[in-house]
Amino acid sequence: MNRLSDEALAHLRDVTERPELPGDRYEIHERLGRGGMGTVWRATDRELARDVAVKVMTLPAASDRERGRLQREAHILARLEHPGIVPIHDIGQLADGRLWYAMKLVRGVALDRAVESVSALPARLRLFLRLCETVEFAHVQGVIHRDLKPANVMVGPFGEVLVMDWGVAKVLGEPEEGEPAAPPSAGAADASGGAATDGGAATDSTSPGTVLGTPGWMAPEQAAGRAHTVDPRADVFGLGRILHALVGSEPPRRLAAIVARAEASRPEDRYGTASELAADIDRFLSGTAVSAYREGALEKLGRLVERHRVAILLLLAYVVMRSLLFLWGDR
Amino acid sequence: MLEAVRATDPEIRRRALERLAAAYWRPVYTYLRLHWREPEEEARDLAQGFFVALIERDLAARWDPSRARFRTWVRTCLDSFVADERRAAGRRKRGGGAVHVPLEAEGIEDELAGAIAPSTEDPDTFFRREWIRGLFTGSVRALRDELRAAGRETRLRLFERYDLADEADRPTYARLATEESLDIAKVGNELYAARARLRALVLERLRECTSDEAEYRAEARELFGTDEP
Numbered sequence: 001m002n003r004l005s006d007e008a009l010a011h012l013r014d015v016t017e018r019p020e021l022p023g024d025r026y027e028i029h030e031r032l033g034r035g036g037m038g039t040v041w042r043a044t045d046r047e048l049a050r051d052v053a054v055k056v057m058t059l060p061a062a063s064d065r066e067r068g069r070l071q072r073e074a075h076i077l078a079r080l081e082h083p084g085i086v087p088i089h090d091i092g093q094l095a096d097g098r099l100w101y102a103m104k105l106v107r108g109v110a111l112d113r114a115v116e117s118v119s120a121l122p123a124r125l126r127l128f129l130r131l132c133e134t135v136e137f138a139h140v141q142g143v144i145h146r147d148l149k150p151a152n153v154m155v156g157p158f159g160e161v162l163v164m165d166w167g168v169a170k171v172l173g174e175p176e177e178g179e180p181a182a183p184p185s186a187g188a189a190d191a192s193g194g195a196a197t198d199g200g201a202a203t204d205s206t207s208p209g210t211v212l213g214t215p216g217w218m219a220p221e222q223a224a225g226r227a228h229t230v231d232p233r234a235d236v237f238g239l240g241r242i243l244h245a246l247v248g249s250e251p252p253r254r255l256a257a258i259v260a261r262a263e264a265s266r267p268e269d270r271y272g273t274a275s276e277l278a279a280d281i282d283r284f285l286s287g288t289a290v291s292a293y294r295e296g297a298l299e300k301l302g303r304l305v306e307r308h309r310v311a312i313l314l315l316l317a318y319v320v321m322r323s324l325l326f327l328w329g330d331r
Numbered sequence: 332m333l334e335a336v337r338a339t340d341p342e343i344r345r346r347a348l349e350r351l352a353a354a355y356w357r358p359v360y361t362y363l364r365l366h367w368r369e370p371e372e373e374a375r376d377l378a379q380g381f382f383v384a385l386i387e388r389d390l391a392a393r394w395d396p397s398r399a400r401f402r403t404w405v406r407t408c409l410d411s412f413v414a415d416e417r418r419a420a421g422r423r424k425r426g427g428g429a430v431h432v433p434l435e436a437e438g439i440e441d442e443l444a445g446a447i448a449p450s451t452e453d454p455d456t457f458f459r460r461e462w463i464r465g466l467f468t469g470s471v472r473a474l475r476d477e478l479r480a481a482g483r484e485t486r487l488r489l490f491e492r493y494d495l496a497d498e499a500d501r502p503t504y505a506r507l508a509t510e511e512s513l514d515i516a517k518v519g520n521e522l523y524a525a526r527a528r529l530r531a532l533v534l535e536r537l538r539e540c541t542s543d544e545a546e547y548r549a550e551a552r553e554l555f556g557t558d559e560p
Binding site for chain 1: 441442443460463464467468471494495496497498522523526527529530531533534548551552554555
């Protein structure tokens with residue numbers, strides 16, 4: 001037997017991983033991405049004549065518990081019907097036991113790449129506001145994402161913002177493995193399902209002490225292995241980190257204060273909800289006082305001047321004109 | 332198998348190491364030939380000596396699963412072993428002692444003809460790729476044996492012509508169908524069946540070479556879930 005060439009080896013690795021979905025509804029095309037637990041493929045749904053994304057686990061579930069996690073991730077996606085969350089279409093199991101689900105194919109780029117072409121700060125902040133809306137929606141549904149980072153936020157060609165990869169999401173009020181049942185936290189309207197795991201940085205366990213999320217982006221309480229006790233403020237932290245990345249190293253003071261509050265180490269020092277954070281961003285954009293920053297009299301004056309610059313300029317122009325006319329008339 | 336490598340019973344440990352040597356022989360030998368650029372005889376001698384040392388000196392008992400994967404540990408040990416041997420003034424001829432490790436050497440030099448190790452490549456990446464190649468090579472051999480034993484010559488031929496070929500030489504399904512007097516769907520089905528069995532064989536071998544479920548799953552994710560070489 002000849003030595004397997006690098007090319008043949010790569011081909012064998014590809015074809016032995018490539019899924020063969022049951023029936024002839026889906027035709028699998030190229031690989032779109034890979035995560036810690038599975039691979040996402042582009043596929044054609046022949047029945048509905050549309051392209052979809054199919055996520056397939058790398059291995060069959062090791063246990064019913066693990067199988068349950070993927071199913072719960074699918075259920076979480078299914079229940080979160082929102083324009084900012086990718087809808088799921090179908091779920092199943094391959095002949096070799098690997099689980100898969102089909103979802104909407106998102107054509108876009110990750111947030112960090114998308115903002116490369118968006119230099120204006122207000123435009124970046126408006127994208128961020130859409131992200132906050134989606135996260136707040138999930139929180140109201142009782143779901144915490146727990147892995148918010150630019151790579152998990154996609155921006156579509158029309159500026160639509162989608163939150164991806166709910167693999168380590170937690171459903172409030174639903175006990176995870178090793179966690180005693182707990183009442184829903186504030187802001188959790190509903191609770192069913194549980195947590196599933198996926199994503200490059202996520203582990204496949206949610207027992208107490210296990211770190212879920214991505215270093216550098218996850219809240220300190222999550223990094224400390226208390227993932228099962230987190231509340232929506234863990235996502236506020238993630239939003240704060242994303243905001244930090246969006247506004248650059250020298251943002252205006254009031255914006256810097258918003259960032260600092262969102263990514264505060266202690267949950268109680270952060271905004272309580274994503275909508276509170278969004279409200280402060282909104283205030284910043286409209287030039288009104290933000291809750292995260294106590295401004296001095298001069299700063300307040302400066303902000304008011306900035307906010308009403310056009311009116312003040314018009315008034316000044318009017319006063320100058322009147323003065324000139326007055327002086328002219330005196331001659 | 333790796334559990335047994337660290338067993339307290341010397342006989343269990345010895346048998347496990349012999350199986351381990353069989354599983355790692357190919358990547359170890361290739362690594363010696365291409366990375367260390369050892370001549371054929373020397374590489375064979377060193378590989379034999381390395382596995383004998385693993386068994387006789389109980390080197391494997393020093394492996395700590397919490398610090399490194401077994402594959403990485405083997406590569407590190409091998410590097411140390413070769414460096415030590417090179418430092419030593421004359422290498423002893425090995426293979427005639429109390430332990431003999433059955434090494435599947437037949438044909439490997441033909442396989443290595445013309446193969447070169449990229450000079451700039453990280454040794455761990457190189458060893459890892461050779462380990463993967465060994466995993467697939469052994470599995471392809473096993474698949475071939477199975478298909479022949481089951482009289483599935485057509486399936487084997489299709490698999491060899493399509494999946495073992497480089498892209499430039501790979502025929503289309505239509506051409507295969509014409510040449511084998513099959514319809515295209517049948518070609519697809521035969522290839523699917525061969526690949527599914529190959530995947531199962533690779534995973535079986537992978538399970539043998541990993542210490543526990545967590546390492547097995549982590550390795551499988553790297554094997555199938557990344558583009559890493």
